[in-house]
Amino acid sequence: MAKRVKFKLNGTEVEADEGRLVIDAAKDAGVEIPHYCYHPALGNPGNCRMCIVEVAGAPKPQVSCRLPVKEGLDVKSDSPAAKRAQASALELHLVNHPLDCPVCDQSGECGLQDYYMKIGRYQSQVREDKQHKGKRVEAGPHVMLDQERCILCTRCTRFVDDVTKTHELGIFRRGHTEAVELTPGKVLDNDYSGNVVDICPVGALTDRDFRYQVRVWYLDKTDSVCPGCSRGCNISIHTNTKRTWHNQGHRVARLKPRHSEVNGYWMCDEGRYGYRPLDEGRLGKVLRLTPERAELSWEAAAVELAARLKDGGSKGLAVAASGMLSNEDWAALKDLFPAAKLYFTAEPDQVGAEDALLKRREKVPNLKGAEALGLKSGSFDDLAKDLESGKVSGLWIVERDLTKVWGAERAKALIGKAGFSVFQGPNKGGTGELASYRLPATAYAEETGRFTNFEGRVQEYRKALDPIGSARPDHEIFGLVKAALTGAALEAAA
Numbered sequence: 001m002a003k004r005v006k007f008k009l010n011g012t013e014v015e016a017d018e019g020r021l022v023i024d025a026a027k028d029a030g031v032e033i034p035h036y037c038y039h040p041a042l043g044n045p046g047n048c049r050m051c052i053v054e055v056a057g058a059p060k061p062q063v064s065c066r067l068p069v070k071e072g073l074d075v076k077s078d079s080p081a082a083k084r085a086q087a088s089a090l091e092l093h094l095v096n097h098p099l100d101c102p103v104c105d106q107s108g109e110c111g112l113q114d115y116y117m118k119i120g121r122y123q124s125q126v127r128e129d130k131q132h133k134g135k136r137v138e139a140g141p142h143v144m145l146d147q148e149r150c151i152l153c154t155r156c157t158r159f160v161d162d163v164t165k166t167h168e169l170g171i172f173r174r175g176h177t178e179a180v181e182l183t184p185g186k187v188l189d190n191d192y193s194g195n196v197v198d199i200c201p202v203g204a205l206t207d208r209d210f211r212y213q214v215r216v217w218y219l220d221k222t223d224s225v226c227p228g229c230s231r232g233c234n235i236s237i238h239t240n241t242k243r244t245w246h247n248q249g250h251r252v253a254r255l256k257p258r259h260s261e262v263n264g265y266w267m268c269d270e271g272r273y274g275y276r277p278l279d280e281g282r283l284g285k286v287l288r289l290t291p292e293r294a295e296l297s298w299e300a301a302a303v304e305l306a307a308r309l310k311d312g313g314s315k316g317l318a319v320a321a322s323g324m325l326s327n328e329d330w331a332a333l334k335d336l337f338p339a340a341k342l343y344f345t346a347e348p349d350q351v352g353a354e355d356a357l358l359k360r361r362e363k364v365p366n367l368k369g370a371e372a373l374g375l376k377s378g379s380f381d382d383l384a385k386d387l388e389s390g391k392v393s394g395l396w397i398v399e400r401d402l403t404k405v406w407g408a409e410r411a412k413a414l415i416g417k418a419g420f421s422v423f424q425g426p427n428k429g430g431t432g433e434l435a436s437y438r439l440p441a442t443a444y445a446e447e448t449g450r451f452t453n454f455e456g457r458v459q460e461y462r463k464a465l466d467p468i469g470s471a472r473p474d475h476e477i478f479g480l481v482k483a484a485l486t487g488a489a490l491e492a493a494a
Contacts, residue, residue: 007073008056022064022075022219023051026101033077034086034115036093036201037153038065041265042162047076048093048116048153052085053077061085074406086119092150094481096131100149106203107442112151123253133179140168140188142208142269147179150204156196163357166190177431181205191359194272195265198256209273210254214246216474222464225451226255227324228271228443229352229360229369232453233263235271237445237464251465252278252445268359270352275278275445281428284469290436298480300465303439308394308420314391316419317381318343322400323350323364325474326449326460332475333398340396341386344370344377349404360454364464369452380405384414393419396472399441403430417420424477426468440471447473 002017007025016025023033036048044065045061050083053063054075061082064075076082094112101107134148150323157169157180168186171178172434179341182188188196197207219238236256247253252275286296288304296304310315317340346362352360370377386392395418402411408430413415414420415434423435426443446467452458472480 001092003103005069005071005316006119007069007071007075008229009075010078011076016069022067022069022073022201025069026064026077026435027425030226031077031373033064034090034119035065036151036182037155039155039158039265042155042158042199045154045158048151049089050086050090050093054079054082076281078319083119086115089123090120091122091125095126097151098130098148100146103208104149104203105211106149106200107271110203131176135179138208139182139205142193142273143188144206144208144211145180145182146204146206149202150180152203153201154180154203155199155201158449159196159199160188160190163195164190164192168193169196183374191270191355192266192357193268195257195267198222199265207254213248214240214243214253218243218246221256221466222445222462224445224464225459226267226271226274227365227459227490228268228274228453230323230362230454230458231262231358232364232365232451232457233267233271233358234260235267235276235461239445239464245251254491260402262453263358264458267360268357270359276443277427278443279468281432282426282443282471283428283432284471285397285439285440286470287438288436288440289433298472298477301437302480302484305422305481309481315339316391317341317396317430318386318394318418319398320344320380320383320400321370322401322425323367323370323433324399324444325366325369325445326444326461327366327369327372327452328449329398329474329478330366330373330375330410332478334375336372336478336485337396337432341383342370342375343380343383343390344375344376344380344400347380349401353452357361357381362454365453366451368454368456369450372452372456384410387414387417390417394489395421395435397423397425397431397435399425401431402434411434413464424474426471437475438471441477442467443470443476446471447477449473454493458489 005018006015014029026033031053037050038044046063047067052061053064054076055062129393135146137145139145160166160168168188170183172181197205222237224237226235238254240253255272260264286301288294318339319342321344352363421435422437423431424439425441445464448463449459
């Protein structure tokens with residue numbers, strides 16, 4: 001365990017681990033020291049010179065990202081000398097920076113804008129004929145590069161060198177002609193390319209998916225968990241619901257990683273852009289599809305389904321579910337269907353590539369939540385055999401598109417062999433028209449719940465959006481049917 005020492009920060013005595021960088025110790029104490037090149041996960045090259053502080057007894061100011069804490073150290077980040085040095089460094093970064101703020105996607109969350117307002121506001125001493133470089137350079141499928149806006153902090157090059165080790169970017173040439181460029185023969189298309197946009201402190205690297213869609217000050221941010229695989233990366237959902245004419249009417253504008261022990265500072269592109277189908281083919285009405293199509297209230301649907309289950313349907317009931325269910329959903333499913341045969345493995349439609357950084361093979365977030373409750377799954381091959389042999393008298397499908405498991409024609413034939421069938425989920429998919437009943441469920445962004453990741457870590461995700469139509473969380477749907485089965489008073493339909 002590191003030794004704790006006391007040092008002075010802006011005249012106040014604070015305590016920190018001996019050897020901890022002053023910039024980090026200051027942040028722990030609630031003091032932000034301006035910086036660009038330093039990043040906790042990418043090291044401290046000390047090349048931006050923004051984090052300069054005045055150190056008592058030192059002949060000249062020091063960069064705090066390379067200054068370790070020691071007993072008795074006396075540091076000032078807000079002294080006239082420190083502020084003058086920081087403002088001078090900022091002016092050098094702005095010498096050739098274009099006046100792009102009105103059209104730059106980084107506007108509103110830009111380190112240059114923020115620091116200019118905090119420590120800048122100086123009288124410019126440079127000419128206005130700026131050095132011109134490449135603009136709107138397509139670095140890869142997700143990232144746009146603007147060399148004129150780059151301040152050469154090298155965060156992006158260190159990320160592709162040290163984290164992904166794919167080396168697509170580099171600093172080329174020297175002096176005032178230096179620029180971030182693609183490495184000859186390469187394209188920025190690794191599985192984590194979107195992270196360079198997150199770590200860029202200015203508008204040099206922007207997200208082509210988010211570019212010109214909506215201004216950041218119109219966005220609401222909600223803490224959540226990525227449902228893209230069993231890792232459970234901590235994320236923020238950035239939503240746009242106040243100005244629906246922005247972002248092409250889509251409610252989710254982007255996903256960003258949140259720092260945590262689970263995923264560090266990063267997330268993969270697969271999870272980052274996985275929000276796109278969220279509003280596609282959404283279900284909002286409670287429907288009976290056969291024998292005649294009719295819209296039902298939640299209460300009426302629960303009564304009809306309870307009657308089906310009481311009629312002997314629960315004896316041969318099979319439940320095909322998805323690892324998208326929350327811990328609360330799994331518990332309610334187990335309570336409603338204690339004797340049903342369950343099928344929820346990720347095979348074959350919910351698996352994909354795995355790597356050593358973050359990505360997991362299971363492309364659903366919560367298979368562990370089901371296992372923790374003692375639930376066991378059969379194979380989907382076994383379910384197909386049971387349907388073909390007539391052993392299944394009822395099939396309840398929860399957030400699982402069986403056309404992706406068996407193919408469209410076979411899924412239609414197999415589901416038709418069940419005595420009755422229910423499709424419950426947020427998106428219609430290929431299975432939405434094949435069941436006897438269709439129940440609209442909320443998507444993960446429209447509810448609060450918990451996922452258990454592959455390590456057994458339970459994490460909460462929070463509601464970021466209102467449900468569409470009459471959609472309800474899966475556990476509420478199961479609760480309504482359970483109440484109808486037991487004769488308890490049903491909750492009034494919303």
